[in-house]
Structures are given as structure tokens and as C-alpha cells.
Amino acid sequence: MNSSALISWFEREARELPWRREGVTAWQILMSEIMLQQTPVVRVAPVWEQWVERWPVPSAMAASSQGEVLRAWGKLGYPRRALRLHECARVLATEHGDAVPTDVDVLLGLPGIGAYTARAVACFAYGQRVPVVDTNVRRVIARSVHGQAEQGNPSTTRDLADAAQLLPRTRTRATVFSAALMELGATICTARTPDCARCPLDDCAWVLAGRPEHTGPPRKVQKFVGTDRQVRGRLMDVLRESHGPVERARLDLVWLTDTGQRDRALHSLLVDGLVEQTEDGLFALAGEG
Missing domain, CATH: 1.10.340.30 (Hypothetical protein; domain 2)
Incomplete structure (x- = not known):
């Protein structure tokens, strides 16, 4: 690279x-x-x-x-x-x-x-010379170094070793290089529509190989609509917007399509410590009950 x-x-x-x-x-x-x-x-x-x-x-x-x-x-x-x-x-x-x-x-x-x-x-x-690896960095390295359309499953040891090998020797340049790798993945070497024409890397192994298609298992797309995450978010919205503990009835109104899912989401918020229940059965954000 x-x-x-x-x-x-x-x-x-x-x-x-x-x-x-x-x-x-x-x-x-x-x-x-x-x-x-x-x-x-x-x-x-x-x-x-x-x-x-x-x-x-x-x-x-x-x-x-x-x-x-x-x-x-x-x-x-x-x-x-x-x-x-x-x-x-x-x-x-x-x-x-x-x-x-x-x-x-x-x-x-x-x-x-x-x-x-x-x-x-x-x-x-x-300004330390240490490898920094996020999803964007993993994708850039997978394409530019390994010639793969998509990165495989994450491996902290392997991914850090890959990034460490690319770091410039001086601390200052290594810091800028790490930020640049992340920026490239976030703005040009994106997951779905990489803009290879604007990429500053003229030695990208994936482009030189003709941009071969990904042959591994399809990438999992994280859904939001209809998930427990969405229900949890709506419950949290009610509590954030309130000025004190609220009754269960107010929380029940946020999700009427599946009461079992709503109950599960509320229980998970309690288990995670994000929400607490008062002695008189009301619900509040952590630390406000």
C-alpha cells in the first residue's frame, strides 16, 4: 500500500x-x-x-x-x-x-x-504508533492488500497484525496514516458503492485483479424495524422525555402489535441497568427511580 x-x-x-x-x-x-x-x-x-x-x-x-x-x-x-x-x-x-x-x-x-x-x-x-482497526480499516485492507471484495469475520489478532505491517515508521506519519485509512473506508472505499475512480491508492490488489465478486457467505444486514432494538428505543424515548417515573400503562402504549415483545424489551432494559422500577411499581431511567 x-x-x-x-x-x-x-x-x-x-x-x-x-x-x-x-x-x-x-x-x-x-x-x-x-x-x-x-x-x-x-x-x-x-x-x-x-x-x-x-x-x-x-x-x-x-x-x-x-x-x-x-x-x-x-x-x-x-x-x-x-x-x-x-x-x-x-x-x-x-x-x-x-x-x-x-x-x-x-x-x-x-x-x-x-x-x-x-x-x-x-x-x-x-500520537502513539499503534494499529487502529475498525470496520472501515478492515474493508480497506481486505481490498487493497488481500484483493478481496469484502473483509472476512473479524479477528483481533489477525486484523491488528495486518494494520501494524502497514504503519509508517515515524509516530507522526503513523498517526495520520491510521486516520487516513479510516477516512478512506468511510468516504470512498465504502461497503456497497466504492468510488474507485477517486481512490488515491493506485496499487489496490482488488482493483488490479478486476474487482472480483465476493464468493463467501453474504454479509448480514442488521435490521431495525420491528426488532427488540426498536421497541427498546421507544420505551427509552418515553422515559427520557418524562420528568419523573412513569406508570406501566404509558410504556404499554408504545408497542401494541406484540405485547410479548414489548414485555421482553422492557425486561431487557431492566436487566441491562438502563431502567429501574420504583417501590411503587413505576419505571424510570437508571438513577432516577
Whole structure:
């Protein structure tokens, strides 16, 4: 892979994302990385801006309740991420001097921080030379290096090794290269309609092979309409918009087509700790019952 060509392209074409601005802290980058998991940039950016103003340091978030954080999370989806981020803020405030650690292994020990997020923070916040692998990076490497139309099943060990082999030697260039790989996958080397004519990589193995079709099992498309996720979201909407605990009857109204599914979704929210039931049988966001 021509890293120089990719870096040059990124420096010209990179999107102006708020978390790429000068002066953004490691904590604020960590918040953006958690929010961006399975959620588009266009939905994350305005919420992130609000969070940076409201919770500029971990201790500010730790001082807020779980319910406040869940309410501010809004419709970003997968609200368990908000609870884990709140817990992470508490740990950072009490055990790390209100600062985000620089070491990947220490980062991995924080609540809600996995292999991707730990390395993304180390790379983008602290300029460390570590491989950063998300879905976009895996797809770019699968095509440009391995000549495959689609990436296979994820493997942390294999995927990190693939990305590590491509990193430029200097820390500065390695950091920019990692961001460029992600940007390329997000904007040009997309899953369904890759724009190969605009790609800066003239040595892409997949293009040179004639862009062969994917021969493996079809990629699973994640549905939303009619799923438990949709029902959970509607239940959470009611609780976020209320000013206190609500009666079960109000929750029942959000999903009348399948009462069993609605009950299952509510039970899962209780089990996940996103919702709690008061002594008098009302329902509220975590920490507000």
C-alpha cells in the first residue's frame, strides 16, 4: 500500500470533524470514539459538541447521575454505551487524576473500553504508533492488500497484525496514516458503492485483479424495524422525555402489535441497568427511580 499517497490524499480531503480540531482533549476524543461506534458521524457531531460543553472533564460527568447521561445520549442508539462511559468517567476521576491514561493496556482496563477504542485514543489523542482497526480499516485492507471484495469475520489478532505491517515508521506519519485509512473506508472505499475512480491508492490488489465478486457467505444486514432494538428505543424515548417515573400503562402504549415483545424489551432494559422500577411499581431511567 502506498502510504505516502494515502497520507497526501487525507491531508487534502479529510472531513472537518469537530474532534479533529486543535485543543481537543483525550477525554473528549474518548467520548467521540464511544459515540461513533455503530452511529453515523452526522448524528454524533451535534451531541458530542453538547457533551464537550457540559462535561469537559471526566469528573464533571461523574458528578452527574446515570439518568442525566442517558437523557443526554438521546437517540444515538445502544444506550448501554452511555452507562459504560459514565462509569468510565467515574474511574478516571477517582483513580486516574481526572485524566485519560496514555498506555493501551491501562486503557483496556477501563469500563467500556475495548481493543479498538483503547488504540484509537492512544493514537489520535497521544500520537502513539499503534494499529487502529475498525470496520472501515478492515474493508480497506481486505481490498487493497488481500484483493478481496469484502473483509472476512473479524479477528483481533489477525486484523491488528495486518494494520501494524502497514504503519509508517515515524509516530507522526503513523498517526495520520491510521486516520487516513479510516477516512478512506468511510468516504470512498465504502461497503456497497466504492468510488474507485477517486481512490488515491493506485496499487489496490482488488482493483488490479478486476474487482472480483465476493464468493463467501453474504454479509448480514442488521435490521431495525420491528426488532427488540426498536421497541427498546421507544420505551427509552418515553422515559427520557418524562420528568419523573412513569406508570406501566404509558410504556404499554408504545408497542401494541406484540405485547410479548414489548414485555421482553422492557425486561431487557431492566436487566441491562438502563431502567429501574420504583417501590411503587413505576419505571424510570437508571438513577432516577
